[in-house]
Amino acid sequence: MCRETALRELAGRTYVLNFQGTKAALDAELTTCYLGAAWQILWVFFEDHGLKPAEIDTGCDGLSAGAFAHVRASLVDTKDPCGDVIVHEAAHLLHYLKPAAYGLQVRRGQERFVDVEFRHRELFAFACEAYSRVVLQSDRKARVSFAEKMRKDAFSFPHDPLDDVANFVLTAARARNGWQAIRKATVPPSRRRRASSKDQDVAHVLVS
Amino acid sequence: MTNNKLQSVNQCIRDAAYDAAAVDGLSMPVIERFLRTGEETWEGAGSGLFTRTQLKQDEAYTKAVKAAIRRLLTLLGDLSRPKSERFRRCLQKRFGAVLNPW
Numbered sequence: 001m002c003r004e005t006a007l008r009e010l011a012g013r014t015y016v017l018n019f020q021g022t023k024a025a026l027d028a029e030l031t032t033c034y035l036g037a038a039w040q041i042l043w044v045f046f047e048d049h050g051l052k053p054a055e056i057d058t059g060c061d062g063l064s065a066g067a068f069a070h071v072r073a074s075l076v077d078t079k080d081p082c083g084d085v086i087v088h089e090a091a092h093l094l095h096y097l098k099p100a101a102y103g104l105q106v107r108r109g110q111e112r113f114v115d116v117e118f119r120h121r122e123l124f125a126f127a128c129e130a131y132s133r134v135v136l137q138s139d140r141k142a143r144v145s146f147a148e149k150m151r152k153d154a155f156s157f158p159h160d161p162l163d164d165v166a167n168f169v170l171t172a173a174r175a176r177n178g179w180q181a182i183r184k185a186t187v188p189p190s191r192r193r194r195a196s197s198k199d200q201d202v203a204h205v206l207v208s
Numbered sequence: 209m210t211n212n213k214l215q216s217v218n219q220c221i222r223d224a225a226y227d228a229a230a231v232d233g234l235s236m237p238v239i240e241r242f243l244r245t246g247e248e249t250w251e252g253a254g255s256g257l258f259t260r261t262q263l264k265q266d267e268a269y270t271k272a273v274k275a276a277i278r279r280l281l282t283l284l285g286d287l288s289r290p291k292s293e294r295f296r297r298c299l300q301k302r303f304g305a306v307l308n309p310w
Binding site for chain 2: 022030033035036038039042046049050051052055
Protein backbone atom coordinates (compact mmCIF):
# COMPACT_ATOMS: atom_id res chain seq x y z
CA MET A 1 0.00 0.00 0.00
CA CYS A 2 2.83 2.34 0.97
CA ARG A 3 4.65 1.50 -2.24
CA GLU A 4 1.56 2.02 -4.44
CA THR A 5 0.83 5.37 -2.81
CA ALA A 6 4.43 6.52 -3.20
CA LEU A 7 4.44 5.46 -6.85
CA ARG A 8 1.15 7.21 -7.56
CA GLU A 9 2.32 10.40 -5.87
CA LEU A 10 5.66 10.40 -7.68
CA ALA A 11 3.90 10.03 -11.02
CA GLY A 12 1.44 12.80 -10.23
CA ARG A 13 3.94 15.24 -8.80
CA THR A 14 6.83 15.00 -11.25
CA TYR A 15 6.75 17.28 -14.27
CA VAL A 16 9.03 17.11 -17.27
CA LEU A 17 9.33 20.66 -18.54
CA ASN A 18 8.24 20.54 -22.16
CA PHE A 19 5.54 23.08 -23.04
CA GLN A 20 2.59 21.04 -21.77
CA GLY A 21 4.56 19.89 -18.73
CA THR A 22 5.55 23.45 -17.90
CA LYS A 23 1.96 24.61 -18.19
CA ALA A 24 0.83 21.84 -15.84
CA ALA A 25 3.74 22.50 -13.46
CA LEU A 26 2.88 26.19 -13.30
CA ASP A 27 -0.76 25.36 -12.62
CA ALA A 28 0.37 23.14 -9.74
CA GLU A 29 2.91 25.58 -8.30
CA LEU A 30 0.63 28.60 -8.60
CA THR A 31 -1.82 26.92 -6.23
CA THR A 32 0.87 27.22 -3.53
CA CYS A 33 2.13 30.45 -2.00
CA TYR A 34 5.69 30.07 -3.34
CA LEU A 35 5.82 32.26 -6.40
CA GLY A 36 9.58 31.76 -6.72
CA ALA A 37 9.20 28.14 -7.79
CA ALA A 38 6.81 29.06 -10.62
CA TRP A 39 9.22 31.80 -11.72
CA GLN A 40 12.13 29.32 -11.79
CA ILE A 41 10.13 26.76 -13.76
CA LEU A 42 9.17 29.34 -16.37
CA TRP A 43 12.78 30.38 -17.02
CA VAL A 44 14.25 26.87 -16.77
CA PHE A 45 11.87 25.89 -19.58
CA PHE A 46 12.68 28.87 -21.79
CA GLU A 47 16.41 28.49 -21.17
CA ASP A 48 16.08 25.14 -22.96
CA HIS A 49 14.61 27.07 -25.91
CA GLY A 50 17.26 29.80 -25.91
CA LEU A 51 14.83 32.49 -24.76
CA LYS A 52 16.18 33.27 -21.31
CA PRO A 53 17.98 36.62 -21.12
CA ALA A 54 21.50 36.16 -19.73
CA GLU A 55 20.88 38.33 -16.66
CA ILE A 56 18.19 35.95 -15.39
CA ASP A 57 19.76 33.31 -13.18
CA THR A 58 17.58 30.34 -12.27
CA GLY A 59 20.47 28.47 -10.68
CA CYS A 60 19.12 24.97 -11.23
CA ASP A 61 18.70 22.07 -13.65
CA GLY A 62 16.05 20.09 -11.94
CA LEU A 63 13.93 21.48 -9.22
CA SER A 64 12.31 19.79 -6.29
CA ALA A 65 10.20 22.56 -4.92
CA GLY A 66 8.50 21.05 -1.91
CA ALA A 67 5.53 19.00 -2.94
CA PHE A 68 6.39 18.87 -6.66
CA ALA A 69 9.44 17.97 -8.71
CA HIS A 70 10.31 19.51 -12.06
CA VAL A 71 12.83 18.25 -14.55
CA ARG A 72 14.38 20.16 -17.43
CA ALA A 73 13.30 18.35 -20.62
CA SER A 74 16.77 18.63 -22.16
CA LEU A 75 18.20 16.59 -19.28
CA VAL A 76 15.82 13.66 -19.57
CA ASP A 77 17.78 12.18 -22.47
CA THR A 78 21.15 12.65 -20.84
CA LYS A 79 24.16 10.94 -22.37
CA ASP A 80 25.61 10.34 -18.90
CA PRO A 81 25.38 6.55 -18.35
CA CYS A 82 25.07 7.12 -14.59
CA GLY A 83 22.61 9.99 -14.65
CA ASP A 84 18.84 10.06 -14.34
CA VAL A 85 17.52 13.41 -13.21
CA ILE A 86 13.96 12.08 -12.85
CA VAL A 87 15.09 9.51 -10.29
CA HIS A 88 17.12 12.23 -8.55
CA GLU A 89 14.09 14.48 -8.13
CA ALA A 90 11.85 11.54 -7.24
CA ALA A 91 14.27 10.68 -4.43
CA HIS A 92 13.85 14.21 -3.08
CA LEU A 93 10.08 13.80 -3.24
CA LEU A 94 10.24 10.52 -1.28
CA HIS A 95 12.23 12.41 1.33
CA TYR A 96 9.63 15.20 1.38
CA LEU A 97 6.24 13.48 1.31
CA LYS A 98 4.69 12.07 4.47
CA PRO A 99 2.80 8.75 4.41
CA ALA A 100 0.63 9.87 7.33
CA ALA A 101 -0.86 12.51 5.03
CA TYR A 102 -2.35 9.64 2.97
CA GLY A 103 -3.75 7.85 5.99
CA LEU A 104 -1.00 5.20 5.90
CA GLN A 105 0.31 3.55 9.02
CA VAL A 106 3.80 4.63 9.99
CA ARG A 107 6.37 3.11 12.30
CA ARG A 108 7.29 4.93 15.48
CA GLY A 109 9.60 7.79 14.59
CA GLN A 110 8.89 7.57 10.86
CA GLU A 111 7.90 10.84 9.27
CA ARG A 112 8.63 10.68 5.51
CA PHE A 113 8.25 7.89 2.96
CA VAL A 114 12.03 7.66 3.19
CA ASP A 115 13.58 9.36 6.20
CA VAL A 116 16.99 10.65 5.25
CA GLU A 117 19.37 12.68 7.35
CA PHE A 118 18.84 16.23 6.07
CA ARG A 119 22.53 16.93 5.37
CA HIS A 120 22.68 13.75 3.28
CA ARG A 121 19.64 14.52 1.15
CA GLU A 122 21.67 15.37 -1.99
CA LEU A 123 23.98 12.42 -1.47
CA PHE A 124 20.91 10.18 -1.16
CA ALA A 125 19.37 11.61 -4.34
CA PHE A 126 22.62 11.26 -6.32
CA ALA A 127 23.17 7.73 -5.02
CA CYS A 128 19.61 6.72 -5.98
CA GLU A 129 20.10 8.31 -9.40
CA ALA A 130 23.30 6.39 -10.12
CA TYR A 131 22.17 3.13 -8.52
CA SER A 132 18.99 3.16 -10.61
CA ARG A 133 21.31 2.85 -13.63
CA VAL A 134 23.38 0.15 -11.96
CA VAL A 135 20.36 -2.11 -11.47
CA LEU A 136 19.63 -1.99 -15.18
CA GLN A 137 22.75 -4.12 -15.77
CA SER A 138 22.11 -7.79 -16.43
CA ASP A 139 23.91 -9.53 -13.54
CA ARG A 140 25.86 -8.84 -10.39
CA LYS A 141 29.24 -8.90 -12.13
CA ALA A 142 28.07 -6.35 -14.70
CA ARG A 143 26.60 -4.20 -11.95
CA VAL A 144 29.84 -4.10 -9.97
CA SER A 145 31.84 -3.39 -13.12
CA PHE A 146 29.42 -0.56 -14.06
CA ALA A 147 29.71 0.94 -10.55
CA GLU A 148 33.50 0.70 -10.64
CA LYS A 149 33.59 2.81 -13.78
CA MET A 150 31.25 5.46 -12.41
CA ARG A 151 33.97 7.83 -11.18
CA LYS A 152 35.40 7.92 -14.70
CA ASP A 153 32.18 7.81 -16.75
CA ALA A 154 29.81 10.09 -14.84
CA PHE A 155 30.08 13.62 -16.16
CA SER A 156 26.80 15.25 -15.11
CA PHE A 157 27.43 14.96 -11.37
CA PRO A 158 28.85 17.86 -9.38
CA HIS A 159 32.55 17.33 -8.67
CA ASP A 160 32.33 17.59 -4.87
CA PRO A 161 30.08 14.67 -3.97
CA LEU A 162 31.16 12.45 -6.87
CA ASP A 163 33.68 10.45 -4.83
CA ASP A 164 31.18 9.83 -2.04
CA VAL A 165 28.42 8.93 -4.49
CA ALA A 166 30.71 6.58 -6.42
CA ASN A 167 31.74 4.85 -3.17
CA PHE A 168 28.11 4.51 -2.10
CA VAL A 169 27.07 3.10 -5.43
CA LEU A 170 29.95 0.62 -5.51
CA THR A 171 29.10 -0.56 -2.00
CA ALA A 172 25.46 -0.86 -3.06
CA ALA A 173 26.37 -2.79 -6.22
CA ARG A 174 28.40 -5.29 -4.18
CA ALA A 175 25.70 -5.67 -1.52
CA ARG A 176 22.94 -8.25 -1.71
CA ASN A 177 20.42 -5.42 -1.42
CA GLY A 178 21.86 -2.20 -2.76
CA TRP A 179 18.90 -0.02 -1.82
CA GLN A 180 19.31 -1.10 1.77
CA ALA A 181 22.99 -0.14 1.69
CA ILE A 182 22.12 3.35 0.46
CA ARG A 183 19.35 3.69 3.03
CA LYS A 184 21.59 2.61 5.90
CA ALA A 185 24.22 5.16 4.98
CA THR A 186 21.85 8.10 4.75
CA VAL A 187 19.23 7.38 7.40
CA PRO A 188 19.20 9.64 10.51
CA PRO A 189 21.46 8.12 13.26
CA SER A 190 18.54 7.59 15.64
CA ARG A 191 16.85 5.36 13.09
CA ARG A 192 19.92 3.59 11.71
CA ARG A 193 19.28 0.39 13.63
CA ARG A 194 15.66 0.33 12.62
CA ALA A 195 16.04 0.84 8.86
CA SER A 196 13.82 -1.99 7.73
CA SER A 197 12.52 -3.79 4.71
CA LYS A 198 9.61 -1.35 4.44
CA ASP A 199 12.09 1.39 3.54
CA GLN A 200 13.62 -0.79 0.86
CA ASP A 201 10.18 -1.35 -0.62
CA VAL A 202 9.70 2.38 -1.05
CA ALA A 203 13.22 2.87 -2.37
CA HIS A 204 12.49 0.21 -5.01
CA VAL A 205 9.83 2.58 -6.34
CA LEU A 206 12.68 4.56 -7.91
CA VAL A 207 13.29 1.87 -10.50
CA SER A 208 9.64 0.96 -11.02
CA MET B 209 20.68 34.95 -28.19
CA THR B 210 20.52 37.39 -31.11
CA ASN B 211 19.65 41.04 -30.50
CA ASN B 212 16.36 40.69 -32.34
CA LYS B 213 15.35 37.71 -30.24
CA LEU B 214 16.36 39.46 -27.02
CA GLN B 215 14.25 42.45 -28.00
CA SER B 216 11.27 40.19 -28.65
CA VAL B 217 11.74 38.47 -25.27
CA ASN B 218 12.00 41.82 -23.49
CA GLN B 219 8.86 42.99 -25.27
CA CYS B 220 7.03 39.84 -24.13
CA ILE B 221 8.10 40.48 -20.53
CA ARG B 222 6.88 44.07 -20.72
CA ASP B 223 3.59 43.05 -22.36
CA ALA B 224 2.92 40.39 -19.73
CA ALA B 225 3.70 42.86 -16.94
CA TYR B 226 1.56 45.57 -18.55
CA ASP B 227 -1.47 43.29 -19.00
CA ALA B 228 -1.26 41.97 -15.44
CA ALA B 229 -0.80 45.43 -13.90
CA ALA B 230 -3.66 46.96 -15.86
CA VAL B 231 -6.36 44.81 -14.26
CA ASP B 232 -6.12 46.34 -10.78
CA GLY B 233 -4.17 49.49 -11.65
CA LEU B 234 -0.94 48.13 -10.12
CA SER B 235 2.64 49.19 -10.83
CA MET B 236 3.96 47.65 -14.02
CA PRO B 237 7.68 48.04 -13.09
CA VAL B 238 7.12 46.05 -9.88
CA ILE B 239 5.57 43.17 -11.82
CA GLU B 240 8.21 43.40 -14.53
CA ARG B 241 10.92 43.25 -11.84
CA PHE B 242 9.36 40.06 -10.50
CA LEU B 243 9.30 38.51 -13.98
CA ARG B 244 13.00 39.32 -14.42
CA THR B 245 14.35 38.52 -10.95
CA GLY B 246 11.75 36.47 -9.09
CA GLU B 247 11.89 39.04 -6.27
CA GLU B 248 8.70 40.07 -4.56
CA THR B 249 9.31 43.76 -3.91
CA TRP B 250 5.78 45.04 -3.35
CA GLU B 251 4.30 46.22 -0.07
CA GLY B 252 3.24 43.40 2.20
CA ALA B 253 5.38 40.71 0.52
CA GLY B 254 7.40 38.27 2.62
CA SER B 255 7.02 37.96 6.35
CA GLY B 256 6.53 40.59 9.02
CA LEU B 257 3.90 42.65 10.70
CA PHE B 258 1.71 44.25 8.06
CA THR B 259 -1.17 46.69 7.95
CA ARG B 260 -4.45 45.69 6.36
CA THR B 261 -3.60 47.86 3.34
CA GLN B 262 -0.26 46.14 2.89
CA LEU B 263 -1.92 42.75 3.08
CA LYS B 264 -4.42 43.84 0.44
CA GLN B 265 -1.53 45.06 -1.72
CA ASP B 266 0.21 41.72 -1.34
CA GLU B 267 -2.95 39.88 -2.33
CA ALA B 268 -3.42 42.06 -5.41
CA TYR B 269 0.21 41.74 -6.54
CA THR B 270 0.31 38.00 -5.90
CA LYS B 271 -2.75 37.59 -8.10
CA ALA B 272 -1.24 39.85 -10.75
CA VAL B 273 2.15 38.13 -10.93
CA LYS B 274 0.44 34.75 -11.20
CA ALA B 275 -1.47 36.10 -14.20
CA ALA B 276 1.75 37.61 -15.57
CA ILE B 277 3.58 34.28 -15.35
CA ARG B 278 0.81 32.51 -17.26
CA ARG B 279 0.70 35.29 -19.86
CA LEU B 280 4.47 35.21 -20.30
CA LEU B 281 4.37 31.45 -20.83
CA THR B 282 1.91 31.97 -23.68
CA LEU B 283 3.80 34.90 -25.22
CA LEU B 284 7.24 33.28 -25.08
CA GLY B 285 5.66 29.97 -26.08
CA ASP B 286 4.49 31.59 -29.31
CA LEU B 287 8.04 32.86 -29.91
CA SER B 288 9.66 29.49 -29.38
CA ARG B 289 7.01 27.36 -31.01
CA PRO B 290 8.56 25.57 -33.96
CA LYS B 291 7.67 27.09 -37.34
CA SER B 292 6.02 23.86 -38.44
CA GLU B 293 3.83 24.01 -35.37
CA ARG B 294 2.83 27.60 -36.15
CA PHE B 295 1.95 26.42 -39.67
CA ARG B 296 -0.11 23.56 -38.27
CA ARG B 297 -1.93 25.96 -35.95
CA CYS B 298 -2.66 28.18 -38.92
CA LEU B 299 -4.10 25.18 -40.76
CA GLN B 300 -6.10 24.26 -37.70
CA LYS B 301 -7.61 27.74 -37.55
CA ARG B 302 -8.53 27.66 -41.21
CA PHE B 303 -9.69 24.11 -41.61
CA GLY B 304 -10.47 23.05 -38.05
CA ALA B 305 -8.26 19.97 -38.15
CA VAL B 306 -7.47 18.40 -34.78
CA LEU B 307 -3.73 18.51 -34.22
CA ASN B 308 -1.34 17.30 -31.57
CA PRO B 309 -0.41 19.79 -28.91
CA TRP B 310 3.15 21.12 -28.87
